[in-house]
Amino acid sequence: MCVGVPMRIIEGDEVSALCARDDDSRRVSMLLIGAQEPGTQVLVHIDTAIRVLDAQEARLIDDALRGLEAALRGESFDALFADLIDREPQLPRHLR
Structure with a gap:
């Protein structure tokens, strides 16, 4: 991948x-x-x-990559996906 x-x-x-x-x-x-x-x-x-x-998008991507690394090590990763925890998944605007 x-x-x-x-x-x-x-x-x-x-x-x-x-x-x-x-x-x-x-x-x-x-x-x-x-x-x-x-x-x-x-x-x-x-x-x-x-x-x-932009700075926010770079931070979100970095958090997601760090979250995946933490999950692979068996560590807690919820905090790194805070923007996704309390909402339904959404398609990107161009796919709606």
Whole structure:
């Protein structure tokens, strides 16, 4: 399974950027979204930035990934899915 992860741009141009997430840093292609300012959060899939994320969306994706890691270790993960606990699942707007 391939998963996109949020990463923060450290420096770069319209072709590539050095991005970081936790202890991981790597150079990713920026060809799909163009140059972005340092500090911008982007969704990275197979070493390619595929879209810009706002801070809230980046946090929700990070929480979900950390929740999955906690579940695999047998640890509590409910707090990392707080936005989903007391509501019915909903399709994304474009699928409704």
